[in-house]
Amino acid sequence: MEKVKRLAAENEVLVISKSSCCLCYAVVVLLRDLGVCPMVYELDHDPEARDVEKALVRLHVCHAPPVPAVFIAGELIGSTNEVMSLHLSGELNRMLKPYKVVQEN
Numbered sequence: 001m002e003k004v005k006r007l008a009a010e011n012e013v014l015v016i017s018k019s020s021c022c023l024c025y026a027v028v029v030l031l032r033d034l035g036v037c038p039m040v041y042e043l044d045h046d047p048e049a050r051d052v053e054k055a056l057v058r059l060h061v062c063h064a065p066p067v068p069a070v071f072i073a074g075e076l077i078g079s080t081n082e083v084m085s086l087h088l089s090g091e092l093n094r095m096l097k098p099y100k101v102v103q104e105n
Contacts, residue, residue, distance in 0.1 A: 001055040003048065008071040011039040012099045016056060016069040018043050023080045024068040030083070031070075034093060035100035043067065072096065 008014055013031060015038045017024035031038045043049040056066030059076050070077045072095050077083060086092035 001058070003052055004055045004059070004069075007039075007041055008074045008076070011071070012036075012073060013038040013096065014041060014071040015039070016041045016043060016052065016067055016071075018067050020044065021067055027068045027070060027080055027083055030087065031096070034087075034096055036096050037101055038070075072099070 004016070007016070013036050015024065015028055015031065017028065017040050019042050028038060028040055043052060046052060053066050056069050059069070066079075068079055068083075070079070070083050077086065077095075083092065086095065
């Protein structure tokens with residue numbers, strides 16, 4: 001759990017991902033299209049991945065796959081469904097505004 005908290009605190013926009021996950025890829029592409037450069041932490045390159053996945057399952061409080069796990073400003077936003085719902089409502093763009101590489105006019 002500490003590793004997840006540390007990663008979330010150290011990165012403005014964080015996606016905990018697996019390189020083989022198409023939903024993870026789609027979320028990362030969406031965030032980049034919205035103008036942010038998320039830190040993408042690939043679980044399949046981490047020897048402690050099992051512990052990180054267990055922590056994510058505890059944070060999600062559900063039995064859904066733990067990735068992608070999206071954090072903005074240290075807070076867990078959720079996985080694909082939550083991110084897409086926020087995007088469709090316009091809320092995701094508002095949440096990401098302070099972290100955009102290219103600011104809107």
